[in-house]
Amino acid sequence: MYAQMIKSEKSNETPEELAAFQARIDRGERIEPKEWMPEGYRKTLIRQIGQHAHSEIVGQLPEGNWVTRAPTLERKAILLAKVQDEAGHGLYLYSACETLGVSRDELFEKLHSGAMKYSSIFNYPTLTWADMGAVGWLVDGAAIMNQVPLQRTSYGPYARAMIRICKEESFHQRQGYSVMMKMAQGTEAQKAMAQDALNRFWYPALMMFGPSDAESVHSEQNMAWKIKINSNDELRQRFVNETVPQAHYLGLTVPDENLKFNEETGNWDFSQPDWTEFFEVLKGNGPCNEERLGARRKAWDDGEWFRDGLSAYAEKSAARRAAVAAE
Amino acid sequence: MALDATQVDQKALFDWLCRMGDNALILGHRTSEWCGHGPVLEEDIALANTALDLIGHTQMWLGLAGEVEGAGRTADNLAYLRDAMQFRNVKLVELPNGDIGQTIMREFLFDAFHFEMLTALVASADARVAEIAAKALKEVAYQFDRSSDLVVRLGDGTAESHDRMQAALEHFWPYTGEMFVADAVDEAMAQAGIAPALSEIESRWDTLVSETLAEATLVCPERRADVHTGGKQGRHTEHLGYILAEMQFLQRAYPGAEW
Ligand SMILES: [Fe+2]
Ligand SMILES: [Fe+2]
Numbered sequence: 001m002y003a004q005m006i007k008s009e010k011s012n013e014t015p016e017e018l019a020a021f022q023a024r025i026d027r028g029e030r031i032e033p034k035e036w037m038p039e040g041y042r043k044t045l046i047r048q049i050g051q052h053a054h055s056e057i058v059g060q061l062p063e064g065n066w067v068t069r070a071p072t073l074e075r076k077a078i079l080l081a082k083v084q085d086e087a088g089h090g091l092y093l094y095s096a097c098e099t100l101g102v103s104r105d106e107l108f109e110k111l112h113s114g115a116m117k118y119s120s121i122f123n124y125p126t127l128t129w130a131d132m133g134a135v136g137w138l139v140d141g142a143a144i145m146n147q148v149p150l151q152r153t154s155y156g157p158y159a160r161a162m163i164r165i166c167k168e169e170s171f172h173q174r175q176g177y178s179v180m181m182k183m184a185q186g187t188e189a190q191k192a193m194a195q196d197a198l199n200r201f202w203y204p205a206l207m208m209f210g211p212s213d214a215e216s217v218h219s220e221q222n223m224a225w226k227i228k229i230n231s232n233d234e235l236r237q238r239f240v241n242e243t244v245p246q247a248h249y250l251g252l253t254v255p256d257e258n259l260k261f262n263e264e265t266g267n268w269d270f271s272q273p274d275w276t277e278f279f280e281v282l283k284g285n286g287p288c289n290e291e292r293l294g295a296r297r298k299a300w301d302d303g304e305w306f307r308d309g310l311s312a313y314a315e316k317s318a319a320r321r322a323a324v325a326a327e
Numbered sequence: 328m329a330l331d332a333t334q335v336d337q338k339a340l341f342d343w344l345c346r347m348g349d350n351a352l353i354l355g356h357r358t359s360e361w362c363g364h365g366p367v368l369e370e371d372i373a374l375a376n377t378a379l380d381l382i383g384h385t386q387m388w389l390g391l392a393g394e395v396e397g398a399g400r401t402a403d404n405l406a407y408l409r410d411a412m413q414f415r416n417v418k419l420v421e422l423p424n425g426d427i428g429q430t431i432m433r434e435f436l437f438d439a440f441h442f443e444m445l446t447a448l449v450a451s452a453d454a455r456v457a458e459i460a461a462k463a464l465k466e467v468a469y470q471f472d473r474s475s476d477l478v479v480r481l482g483d484g485t486a487e488s489h490d491r492m493q494a495a496l497e498h499f500w501p502y503t504g505e506m507f508v509a510d511a512v513d514e515a516m517a518q519a520g521i522a523p524a525l526s527e528i529e530s531r532w533d534t535l536v537s538e539t540l541a542e543a544t545l546v547c548p549e550r551r552a553d554v555h556t557g558g559k560q561g562r563h564t565e566h567l568g569y570i571l572a573e574m575q576f577l578q579r580a581y582p583g584a585e586w
Contacts, residue, residue: 060363060371067359067378071577071586072403073352073389076359077382083362084375091368104368129577129586179586187584295364303366306427306481309488313480 013038025226030156033099041225044218045155046100047116048227053093054111054118056086058292062126063135071129078175079132085168092164096157112297120278121204123286127197130183130190134197136176138205138243144169145239146209149229177246184250191251198247199255203273209236211275237267244268335519339512340453341396342415343522345405346512346559348388349416351463352406354437355381356570357424366427373473377434380466387459407578411567418558419502421567425495428481428488432495435474436536440506442471443531444523452520475539482543493545504553507532510560 018038024031031037060083067083070076094104110116121139126132147169150162183194210232213219222228247254258271280286284293359378365371389402400408419437424430445467448460481488507529509517516522540547557563577586 057363057368057371064362064364067362068356068573069576071407071584073382073386073406074403075586077379077386080359080362080375080379080382084372084379087363087368087371087375091372094368182586186586187581189581190584299364299366303370303427305485305487305491306366306370309481309484312484312488316483 022224025154025224029154030159031154032156040221041227042100044222044225044227045158046097046102049093049097049100049158049161050102050107050110051117051119053090053097053107054116055122056090056093058111058118058122058296059086059139061292061295062122062124062288063132065126066129066132069129070132075132075179082136082172082175085172089161089165089168092161096155096161099157108300112293112300114284114293117282118292119208120281120286121208122292123281123288124200124204125288127200128193130180130193130197131201133176133179133181133183133194134201136172136174137180137246138176138198138201139208140169140172140176141243142205142208142239144173145235145242149235152226152229154226180250180252184252194250195252198252202255203277206236206239206270206273207275207278207281209233209239211278212272240268240270244270335521336515337395337397339515340521341392342512343516344388344392344395344456345413345415346417348385348392348402348405349414350420350437350441351381351384351388353414353416353567353570354420354434355379355385356574357420357422358430358434360424361427361430370427374430377470377473380463380470384459384463384466387462391455391459403578407575411563411571412561414561414563414567414571415559416563416567417502417505418555418564419499419505421558421564421570422499422502423566425498426491428491429495429498431474431477431481432492433499434470435478435539436499436503437506438467438471438474439532439535439539440503440528441467443528443535447523447528451522456521475535478539478545479543482540482545489544492543496540496545497548500548501553502555504550505556505558508553508556508559512559 017036021031021036021038021041031041063079063083063086067076067079070079094107097107098104107116111118121142126135144166147162147166151159151166153159153162180194180197183190186194212233213231219228219231223231244254244259254270256271258269260269261267262269281289284290355378358374358381361371361374362378363371365374385406386402389405393400393402393405419433422433424433442464445460445464449457449464451457451460478492482492483489507525509525513522513525517524537547577584
């Protein structure tokens with residue numbers, strides 16, 4: 001019955017094909033790369049996985065910002081390992097995307113031209129060391145909340161990438177929380193940094209789940225395809241419920257006057273983030289959009305001779321091998 | 328050669344351990360500056376990995392240095408609370424990264440030394456040194472494989488990549504000599520069998536480096552007078568002060584805080 005909802009993007013996608021595809025998903029089957037899929041499904045996945053991959057690599061930047069200033073050798077090592085993990089996540093996700101017939105270079109081009117987005121959270125600056133705590137705790141925390149359900153997503157390579165990634169993300173979240181803990185139990189100056197970091201990252205973290213589903217254009221179809229498993233509001237509520245007690249345990253104040261435990265629903269009631277700000281950041285007008293995208297473009301442009309050099313060498317050695325084989 | 332590690336001057340041993348630790352720390356710092364800015368995703372990962380390994384080595388070498396000193400200083404105290412004149416790294420590792428070609432060339436030149444040094448240190452008369460060397464050697468062997476492989480591929484890549492690598496080689500070459508200029512500390516270590524004679528390392532380094540450069544179609548510059556020395560004795564380039572200002576900021580701004 002979902003088949004009627006699906007606007008076929010290719011004229012040769014018959015209602016029978018679409019219904020059979022939907023039936024597979026409904027039975028809980030995984031869709032694998034070489035198998036038939038509707039064009040809309042493929043395109044949505046490319047957009048979603050690609051955006052996720054871009055978020056991982058742009059996400060290296062706000063934390064990379066503190067690697068050279070990490071306060072101890074151990075913290076430096078942990079942060080380096082985390083940033084390295086994020087690059088690794090980017091790699092798995094680009095590979096998952098490539099199984100849908102789009103190359104990593106094409107995806108990069110779209111990132112650099114602004115045709116594809118990355119998570120708005122990475123357009124906020126990391127101003128003090130406490131931000132390394134807040135990012136791990138809240139940003140990786142929100143990412144986990146989003147990604148755990150995606151381990152059951154219908155597209156095989158994406159689901160498998162999510163399983164690997166989620167393990168590392170929960171590690172990141174614990175490490176971030178431990179940075180926050182040290183700061184919250186530290187000197188007055190450290191406590192002030194910790195509170196300030198929470199103040200700055202709380203609402204941007206809530207934005208990571210996306211606008212309310214009422215405003216989300218693709219939700220219904222994506223849920224039918226099991227590309228999206230839970231609603232944005234549902235996940236945001238889960239995140240708030242989990243995070244508020246953690247903030248209290250740290251002795252920090254969540255910057256929301258309306259935050260209140262609702263006995264009836266068992267949820268924490270909370271204020272919505274400023275969605276005008278969210279859409280501005282998405283449009284490219286956030287505090288660090290220019291720096292972040294600029295840094296990625298520069299890395300790519302400056303690296304062109306490097307990539308060309310490696311390709312030229314690969315071609316030469318292939319030719320040399322062929323010449324030897326021909327003798 | 329008297330192989331009695333217990334008789335060695337502890338101040339000299341401390342100094343020498345700081346050389347090992349500071350080389351790893353400062354090169355690790357430089358490498359980590361690439362975080363998120365690499366030319367290709369695989370390089371981002373590899374550079375972060377290299378930096379991570381080097382910071383791990385720093386913890387071991389400076390940890391032992393603190394023990395040997397016996398004044399209660401930890402690896403962190405040594406890394407974050409010494410000023411430039413107490414740092415003992417060679418100048419080569421503190422020079423700015425430059426482009427990715429320079430970064431790789433510098434790493435290659437140092438890796439070749441580091442690899443030969445650690446290989447010899449596995450047989451150190453000081454069991455603690457031998458143990459650290461054995462742990463670090465695995466990672467440094469991998470780093471050397473990687474940096475030498477990239478030098479070959481970029482040297483023998485396009486005309487541009489070749490020229491950039493040749494320029495990078497010439498830029499760093501005058502700084503390589505310092506690694507092999509032995510002073511009283513190096514001699515004391517060699518005499519106690521703790522570390523190899525630097526002249527031995529130098530000849531192995533020469534072989535290793537010239538083989539790779541030949542394969543890379545790069546021209547090895549003439550050996551020249553080693554003017555860029557002094558790092559091992561605490562006389563550095565202007566660059567180190569900026570590295571420390573950045574690296575030590577939190578420890579200096581919030582003395583005694585725990586992180
Ligand atoms: Fe990640
Ligand atoms: Fe993460």
